[in-house]
Amino acid sequence: MEELKNIIESLIFVSKEPLSIHEVKKILPDIDAGEIRSALDALFREYEENKRGFYLREVAGGYQFRSRPEYRQWIAELIKPNPVRLSKAALETLAIIAYRQPIIRSDIEHIRGVDSGGILRMLMEKKLIRALGRKDIPGRPLIYATTKQFLAVFDLKDLKDLPSLKEIEEFGKQSAAMLDEIQDMDDRPEDEPEQNDPIESPARSLDVPENEDFSGNDEP
Incomplete structure (x- = not known):
């Protein structure tokens, strides 16, 4: 032993x-x-x-x-690490993906009410989310999910360790209306195909500790 x-x-x-x-x-x-x-x-x-x-x-x-x-x-x-900075909008988008994955961009934007193309690209670059594939609907939009890097950054054993929606609302300062949208997603019809990806303007930033790439084989 x-x-x-x-x-x-x-x-x-x-x-x-x-x-x-x-x-x-x-x-x-x-x-x-x-x-x-x-x-x-x-x-x-x-x-x-x-x-x-x-x-x-x-x-x-x-x-x-x-x-x-x-x-x-x-x-x-x-070591004086440089923190990875996530805006409020990025945290908001990440929370939606974490709780509703697998999810497509149009569903995310329906909840947030704004274009999220730029934020999705940024979260993928930081290896916090990944594309699982494409949904078999018109336009074949990408399907998004979180990565092992996401679990490591937020110190989670697995997705079962995610805090409740009430706790994540307080952490990310999300509105109750947005959480209601997340919970009601299953009652909505299929969304329209994805459009182009204009970059979203930056918002107030919050710090998240820098981590190694724990994404493993999470790349599509």
Whole structure:
């Protein structure tokens, strides 16, 4: 167990993205998945009991070592990261996609009431959303969903960890009317095909921590 624990610890440290049990098993095919999970549980307890500078976190479908928040100010002095800035409109669009995925652009714009082409392109460039394919309706619009990068940025194990609509309303300062639109989407008929993508004007910005690319195979 000790050697297995050390191997898994080293794999997690060198991995650029959260490492799943399935990925560990591909590297160690003779080891049972239950043994891998037991080793991960032992690592978790060890890092918690010793209160090290890192802790083991299950996020985005895998495991990752993260620095403890209480040491953030000293880490920031060393690396001085440039934050990724998301506008209120971008957060609003991202929330709609997160809760209604898979979703097409015309549905997003019906909820927001404004063109969202520029914001969708920006969110794709930041690897927070991806295109799953095209919907089989006139115009064949792209279908959007969130990525593993989205889960990692917002510290989510999976989409089940998303806060309630009430909580996301408070976080993103979204209106109750918009949330009603999200909840009522299933009652609407199919939307018209997508149009061109004019760039949307920027809005007030909010900070989101910079992260590595955890999108894995999320690209279309």
